[in-house]
Amino acid sequence: MAELPSNQLCPDEHPFTNTGSDCFGPFLVKHERSTVKRWAAIFTCLTSRAVQLEVIDTMEQDSFVNGIRHFFARREPIKRMWSNNGTNIVAMERELREALQRFNEGEIRDTLSIRGIEWNFHPPHTSHFDA
Template identity: 85%
Template sequence: MHESCGHCGQNNLMTQLRTNYWIVLGNAIVKTVIRECLVCRRLSRHPVVQVMAELPSDQLCPDEPPFTNTGSDCFGPFLVKQGRSTVKRWGAIFTCLTSRAVHLEVIDTMEQDSFVNAIRRFVARRGPIKRMWSGNGTNIVTMERELREALQCFNEGEIRDILSIRGAEWNFHPPHASHFSGTTDETLCTLFCEVEAVVNSQPLTKINDNLNCPAPLTPNMILTFKGSPDPFTSTCKKGMYVKR
């Protein structure tokens, strides 16, 4: 279950298990499974512990709808098949600064128009926003030179104007201020949606061994007023090749 949920954390794993099973001393067993998982041990290592500044006011608006204040960033590229050719695709991530929910979009090219279209799709599906925070080009966390150079070519003024028409404000993070973010083509789109669902299933509250403990709150509950979807990812390589 831990692997099928994308190597999720303790609260998330306990939440998924509770939908079908009641395990005696489940938290202790879950901690052991995660502690002995080599993938999690490798991914959870941090070279340094950064001292966080105070949270911006945009992250402390509990009465606003999800994605009213949003952070955005780009990542990639990914190589995908298109007919007989191999083309590059990028990703755009939008995160709600209050609920920590995420929304993922596939970007065909790292041109400004493609990024603006991703914003338009995001607003169409998630509703209007008031403020958008974005990495400032060279400050984006990536080792991809191509991505950094493409982001530097974006006309910040034009993007601001497009969003201002919709009543939204565009802001760029100051340099080195990491606390401001906190945080085939069809197959790639599907993967992004599945990753989005896994991240949005992460519990925001603790779960304990009390039988009467309510289900923990997740970003998916805030977005859909429903629970998180069942695990759907697979670590088996069978069926991952060619057109399958």
């Protein structure tokens, strides 16, 4: 067996310092008198393998942004994230990077807690890839 990557061997850091993320679904959910589709975003701590799920309304960028904001609000500041090259995730990462350039750094840090996050994408078509 190969050695584990260094980002999975950080017992002295807070949970979710190194996080993997992905989206899955859809699930059919009863909303009032109709049935609607909902998806979920999964966030996995790469050290302890703890998991947090966030419900997202659509597979669009805005829904994923809301899910990740909720995740950031509940966890310690995240240092590194890994995800696949899903179009909604790539668009969200680009939007956050551009927001850092447009706005005051202190304002972004205080409202979104995203300062200093290193975002890594798995190579395309590599479902077996582990961060």
